[in-house]
Amino acid sequence: MSQPLITDLFGLTATFSGSPKVLQIPLTSLPSLTGANPTPLELYAAIISYAHNWISANTDQSVLADSTLTISSPITKNGVAKTQFQYAERFYGAYTAPTFDPNAV
Secondary structure, rough: OOOOHHHHHHHHEEEEEEEEEEEEEHHHHHOOOOOOOOHHHHHHHHHHHHHHHHHHHOOOOOOEEEEEEEEEEEEHHHHHEEEEEEEEEEEEEOOOOOOHHHHHH
């Protein structure tokens, strides 16, 4: 398994142009969006959800990321019962031995 493609994380019709650096994500790329005019928060949530699904399904060691979803309900937010969806994303780089520097505290 290789690293994910732009379309794996941002939808089937997403594109990236390197000069200038532009990521285009048509609304049709994110099937969880059902409204014609999603809010910025809805867009963000749809991207996270889409990427989470790919990362969770592709656990090969060459993919240097993993993602978990925790659902809690009911949670009180501003005095109203809600369902909480908490995504945790972890990214991995090359190992270097950690060192403690007391001068950096």
